[in-house]
Structure formats: structure tokens, C-alpha cells
Amino acid sequence: MIAVVLRKPGLLELADVPMPALVTDRDILIRVEACGICGSDLRYAIGENPWALHTLGRHVPNPPNIILGHEYSGVVVEVNSRAYEHLLGLRVGAQAFRVCGQCEFCRSGRENLCRSTIHMGHAQGWGHQEYYPGAYAEYCLAWGDLVYPLPDHVSCDEAALADVLCVGVHTVTRAVNPAGDAICIGGGPIGLSIAQVAKLRGAAHVLVSEPSPIAKDVLAQIPGLIAVDPGRESIADAILRATGSAGVTTIYNSTGTAETILETLPLLSESGTYVNVAVHDTPLTFNAMALGSERSFTSSSNAFYRDVAEAYEMIFTGKVKMAPMITHHFALEDFAQAFDLLFQIPKQSFKATLHPGRKREPLTHETPARARLVLAGVE
Ligand SMILES: [Zn+2]
Ligand SMILES: [Zn+2]
Known part of the structure; x- marks a missing residue:
């Protein structure tokens, strides 16, 4: 073959x-x-x-x-x-x-x-x-x-x-409070999968920070998500504008770059979860105070079997696009x-x-x- x-x-x-x-x-x-x-x-x-x-x-x-x-x-x-x-x-x-x-x-x-x-x-x-x-x-x-x-x-x-979506389903399980407001750093296929699942899990505001025009076009076809152009406004400003508060409960970072992690870690609310979805072999230095008040920093790997089943169910029932x-x-x-x-x-x-x-x-x-x-x- x-x-x-x-x-x-x-x-x-x-x-x-x-x-x-x-x-x-x-x-x-x-x-x-x-x-x-x-x-x-x-x-x-x-x-x-x-x-x-x-x-x-x-x-x-x-x-x-x-x-x-x-x-x-x-x-x-x-x-x-x-x-x-x-x-x-x-x-x-x-x-x-x-x-x-x-x-x-x-x-x-x-x-x-x-x-x-x-x-x-x-x-x-x-x-x-x-x-x-x-x-x-x-x-x-x-x-x-x-x-x-x-x-x-x-x-x-x-x-x-579905293989992309199940990663998104699993990633959202990593959040301590998946129903809280969230931002996805990176609006690629994984980012938009996470964002849609976060919305389904009850997050009132789900922002997606993504600079590329083609990703913004795709994002515009998926209802319920708030687009952020990091080239036009700071992520901090975008969060304040969309949610009225200075931080979000969960940050899902599907780029994994040290630059975006360090920029957005201070925007995590008390007891919030920072989920670094793309693990790179890169040094990262930050003040441990950033994880005070029970904030946590974690990653997400692959998916559970039940995440896969749930991903197919979401696709079959049209809950996600x-x-x-x-x-x-x-x-x-x-x-x-x-x-x-x-x-x-x-x-x-x-x-x-x-x-x-x-x-x-x-x-x-x-x-x-x-x-x-x-x-x-x-x-
Ligand atoms: Zn894949
Ligand atoms: Zn085993």
C-alpha cells in the first residue's frame, strides 16, 4: 500500500x-x-x-x-x-x-x-x-x-x-474550576477545541487570544467565543473588557512559549489553574508568588478513554463545531x-x-x- x-x-x-x-x-x-x-x-x-x-x-x-x-x-x-x-x-x-x-x-x-x-x-x-x-x-x-x-x-x-477534540476535553478536566471564566492562549485546532469544551462546561466567558488572520476567520465561525487579538490590545485589557475583572479562573496555553506563559501567569485569579498544554524543553523563571492563593500550574497529557467517547458524542450531537x-x-x-x-x-x-x-x-x-x-x- x-x-x-x-x-x-x-x-x-x-x-x-x-x-x-x-x-x-x-x-x-x-x-x-x-x-x-x-x-x-x-x-x-x-x-x-x-x-x-x-x-x-x-x-x-x-x-x-x-x-x-x-x-x-x-x-x-x-x-x-x-x-x-x-x-x-x-x-x-x-x-x-x-x-x-x-x-x-x-x-x-x-x-x-x-x-x-x-x-x-x-x-x-x-x-x-x-x-x-x-x-x-x-x-x-x-x-x-x-x-x-x-x-x-x-x-x-x-x-x-475527534482526536483533537478529546485532547481539549481532557485539558479542561485539568482545571480546578472548569466553569470559571477562561482564556485560551493560542487559537489553533487544540485551542479552539479547548475553548468550545470550556464553554460547554459552563464558563460564562471564554476568550481566545490568537494573532493569525486565518485562525480568526475560523474562530468567527464558532459561536460563543470571544476573540482577542494580542497584536491590538494587551491580554490584560481584553480580560478586563470582556469579564469586568482583572483575571480569569483558568488559562489554557496551547503555545507553551515561555514568553506567553510569563505574560499571562499574573492574570490568573486566586485558586485558578494554569494549564500548559504544549510542553517545550525551555527554561521558565517566575516568582513563586505567582502561584500563591492556591493557584496551580499544570500540564495536560493525551486523554482518558472517556474523554474520547465524550468528544465523539459532542461531534455527533453538534455541541461543538x-x-x-x-x-x-x-x-x-x-x-x-x-x-x-x-x-x-x-x-x-x-x-x-x-x-x-x-x-x-x-x-x-x-x-x-x-x-x-x-x-x-x-x-
Ligand atoms: Zn493530533
Ligand atoms: Zn498502563
Whole structure:
């Protein structure tokens, strides 16, 4: 089958690779209809391992020949057990990760931190395969007990973004008081997912600070959120204008830059939570007084299983809007154009999806060196 392979940092290549093997009873094969290109994929493409940074809290080198892609949906074409025969031919969204269920984290309900997580498209997993290839491919594995059949009114594109939304669902669980006023620093796909979930959790005012014009266009299509242009007014002024108070209960920062953290940490109210969603290996110096009055500073990793279920439910019932986020669609074979577009500064796109189906001549893509410069801005 055709897949996009990350040969080594900076080198993505279209290649003919073996079909994924169904090994366990739960394994099912999906013919990929849509796969989102995640900000973490851009980080993998230039040699980082964001999965390890977020889940293990340390750097882990990536193996060669990763097939990226963890935000996917498609049609079930093969199953390995009669228990999942009812899924054959159905359009499904796939939960891209599976945890061991036995470790201390899993047993204590913190399965999102399981060290033995198998995560499709993240070069993670130490089972029968060297790693679990993702969905930048014609076919991808999933688990029969972790897929969500799609109602007719939900597109495969929207379903692929459930993987983004579940991160937002989980991030909001990190807030001590999710119903308090909140601001999202960074209005990319993760930021707008968090913002929508925060709104659903009862926050009266949810602000989103985002400078890029294309993100502002997307934000305008999602009702209930308050746009802040950090180039035009200070975030402090925007909070005061929108809420009438000097701070907010929760700050969700999906950029993770030291600059934005230091700028906004003083805007956290008493007992509020600062959730740093994008962990970077960067020094951070601040006065410990900033965490007085029971303020807390934390991060968010992946999602619980129930967060994924809730994300699908929110999409199926129309409680959130994910479709406006997809600004560009590409054939799988046009991945190079997609990556070029996503690395551009200023941003020319919001979310791009890959769609397997068209066959072309193999081509090679060197990730632009300047990509390193945009790291701080991607999610
Ligand atoms: Zn993702
Ligand atoms: Zn575990």
C-alpha cells in the first residue's frame, strides 16, 4: 500500500509499504478516508518526539521510517474476530491509542499517562510490531472495541478531528474550576477545541487570544467565543473588557512559549489553574508568588478513554463545531504541498487533512529548515 514515511528528521517520502498485519482479536483494518495533520506531526517531521515529551516527560529519539497520522477515520475492511464482524463496511472514527490496563497509572484511572501506551502514528508501542504505523497511508489498524461508527450526518473529516477534540476535553478536566471564566492562549485546532469544551462546561466567558488572520476567520465561525487579538490590545485589557475583572479562573496555553506563559501567569485569579498544554524543553523563571492563593500550574497529557467517547458524542450531537477548522484538503500523495503550507509563516492554513486515493509518482519532500522557527507557534 501507499504511505507517507518519515525516513529521518526532515525527510518525508511517499513509499510502497507492507499492509499492516492484524495480530490480536481486537485488531481491525481501516481503509483511511481522512487523516488530519497534527501540530505534533510537524514536530515529528523535524525530529522532535512530542509524545514522549508529553507522556513520558523526557526526550526519546524517534525510530526511522515512522508512518505518522493519528487523527483518522475510514471504512472497516477487515476484522480478526467474529466479535467485530458487525463493523465491516461501516464508516468509523478510530481512537488512536490503547493503554496496558495493568500499570499503576492505568489502575488508578490515569491511563493517559500509561508508559506502555500504543499510539498509532506516534512511533509508540512495543507489541508485535516494531511500532504502530499511522494513517498517512491507504490502510491503518484500529481496535474493534475502540472505534465509533459514524452517524450519516457526520463526515469522516469531522470524525478525524475527534482526536483533537478529546485532547481539549481532557485539558479542561485539568482545571480546578472548569466553569470559571477562561482564556485560551493560542487559537489553533487544540485551542479552539479547548475553548468550545470550556464553554460547554459552563464558563460564562471564554476568550481566545490568537494573532493569525486565518485562525480568526475560523474562530468567527464558532459561536460563543470571544476573540482577542494580542497584536491590538494587551491580554490584560481584553480580560478586563470582556469579564469586568482583572483575571480569569483558568488559562489554557496551547503555545507553551515561555514568553506567553510569563505574560499571562499574573492574570490568573486566586485558586485558578494554569494549564500548559504544549510542553517545550525551555527554561521558565517566575516568582513563586505567582502561584500563591492556591493557584496551580499544570500540564495536560493525551486523554482518558472517556474523554474520547465524550468528544465523539459532542461531534455527533453538534455541541461543538469542528468542520470549520478544516481549511485545506489534500490527496495523500500531495503531502508535500500540505506540509509546505502548514509550515508557512504567517499561517496560511488552519487544519489540513490528507485523503488517500489518488496514485502518483513517488516524490520526496525536504522539510524547510525554517520549520524550526515555527515550532514555538505550532500545536
Ligand atoms: Zn493530533
Ligand atoms: Zn498502563
